Amino acid sequence: MATLKEADLIKIRRHLHQIPELALHETKTHAYLKQIISGFDQTHLTMKEIDSLPTALLVRIEGSQPTRTIGYRADIDALPVTEATGLEYASKHANTMHACGHDMHMTVALGVLSYFTTHQPKDNLIFFFQPAEESENGGKLAYEAGVFEGQWRPDEFYGLHDTPDLPAGAIGCRMGTLFAGTTEVNVDLIGKSGHAAYPQNANDMVVVAAQFINQIQTIISRSIDPIQSGVITFGKLQAGTIRNVIAGNARIEGTIRGLTQTMIETIDERIRDVAAGIARSYNCEVNVELNQGGYLPVENNPKLTANFIHYMQSNEHVNFIETKPAMTGEDFGYLLSKIPGTMFWLGVDDNAQLHSADFTPKEAALEPGIQAITDFLNYRMQQN
Structure with a gap:
C-alpha cells in the first residue's frame, strides 16, 4: 500500500x-x-x-x-x-x-x-x-x-x-x-456515630469533613506560588445514613492538578500535614490515600x-x-x-x-x- x-x-x-x-x-x-x-x-x-x-x-x-x-x-x-x-x-x-x-x-x-x-x-x-x-x-x-x-x-x-x-x-x-500532572485523593475520616440529640457522646465526621475541606483550600492560596498555580478539587463527599444520626464515618474523593512534579509533591505533603492536624484536633482517624500512577x-x-x-x-x-x-x-x-x-x-x-x-x-x-x-x-x- x-x-x-x-x-x-x-x-x-x-x-x-x-x-x-x-x-x-x-x-x-x-x-x-x-x-x-x-x-x-x-x-x-x-x-x-x-x-x-x-x-x-x-x-x-x-x-x-x-x-x-x-x-x-x-x-x-x-x-x-x-x-x-x-x-x-x-x-x-x-x-x-x-x-x-x-x-x-x-x-x-x-x-x-x-x-x-x-x-x-x-x-x-x-x-x-x-x-x-x-x-x-x-x-x-x-x-x-x-x-x-x-x-x-x-x-x-x-x-x-x-x-x-x-x-x-x-x-x-x-x-x-x-x-498538568494529576493525583487522585481519597480521604477516610473515622469517628463515632450516635444519636443526633446527644452529640457529646459521638464524634461527628460531617463536621470534621467540612473542616478538612476548608483547610485544604488554603493550600493553594497560601502554600503554592501564585505564579505557578495548582488545583485541588473534591468532587465527592459521602457521610451518614439518616438525618437524626450523627455520622461516624465520612469519605472524601478528589483530585490534585499541578504543573510540575515538585509542586504536586508539595501539595501531597501539605494534605498529609492537614490530615494529621485534623485527626489530632478532633480526636479521630484520618486516612489519606494519594495515587498518581503514571499521570505526571x-x-x-x-x-x-x-x-x-x-x-x-x-x-x-x-x-x-x-x-x-x-x-x-x-x-x-x-x-x-x-x-x-x-x-x-x-x-x-x-x-x-x-x-x-x-x-x-x-x-x-x-x-x-x-x-x-x-x-x-x-x-x-x-x-x-
Whole structure:
C-alpha cells in the first residue's frame, strides 16, 4: 500500500470511531491497527506485541543510516461516554465513545507511519500504539514491563493531543509544561456515630469533613506560588445514613492538578500535614490515600522542544500557535520523565470540548497534521 491518502485516512478514522474500547480492553482496535499496518510495505518494518499488555502495539522502521531512534506515541483507548453526535459513523459500542479524539491520534500516526514505509527514514522510528491513557496509565505499564529496551528504546519521544480550541490542522506547543500532572485523593475520616440529640457522646465526621475541606483550600492560596498555580478539587463527599444520626464515618474523593512534579509533591505533603492536624484536633482517624500512577506533568524537554517549535514556526505551510499550559492530565508525562521528548497539540476546531458527548473533531486536520509531523521528522533526521 502506498502512502495513505485523505479518503483512506477518513475511512480509517471513521471505522476506529465506531469501535471505541475502554482502557486495557482495546481488542478490536488492536486487531484493526494490525490489519492496516500489515497492508503497508514490510521491507523495513517490524511489528511487536507485548504479552503483559496485549492490546499495545509497537512498530519499528529501520533507518537507512541511523544515528538515533525516534519514538512516536499514539493512544488508542476511549471513554465511558454515551455518544450524542448523531453521526452516521457514531459509536457502535454502548456507553463508549472516542470523546477525547484518540481515533484522530491513531489515524495521524498511521498516516505518518505509512509515509515512512515507502520513504525509508534515515533514523530508526518506533511507533507506540498505547492502550489505557484515560485510565490505568498504560504508558507507565509499558515502561515498567521493559517494552522500551534494546532496539525498541527511543532516544527521544514525540506525541500529540488534539484540541478543539485551535483551527483544524494547526500545531500548538510551548516550552515547559504542556499538561498538568494529576493525583487522585481519597480521604477516610473515622469517628463515632450516635444519636443526633446527644452529640457529646459521638464524634461527628460531617463536621470534621467540612473542616478538612476548608483547610485544604488554603493550600493553594497560601502554600503554592501564585505564579505557578495548582488545583485541588473534591468532587465527592459521602457521610451518614439518616438525618437524626450523627455520622461516624465520612469519605472524601478528589483530585490534585499541578504543573510540575515538585509542586504536586508539595501539595501531597501539605494534605498529609492537614490530615494529621485534623485527626489530632478532633480526636479521630484520618486516612489519606494519594495515587498518581503514571499521570505526571507533561514537561517538554527544553532542547528538543525549542527545536520542534523553531521548525514549526519557520515552516510556511504550518499554522503554528504558541499555547498556554492546560490543567488536564496525560500519561505521556510519565514517558517524558524517562525519555526526553515533546508533546504538542493538533487543532481540530470544534465547539464541543474534549470528553463531551457531542465532540466532533474536524477531519480536515488529518492531512496537515500528518504533513507537519512527517516534515518535522525528516528535518530532525538531518540534524546531528
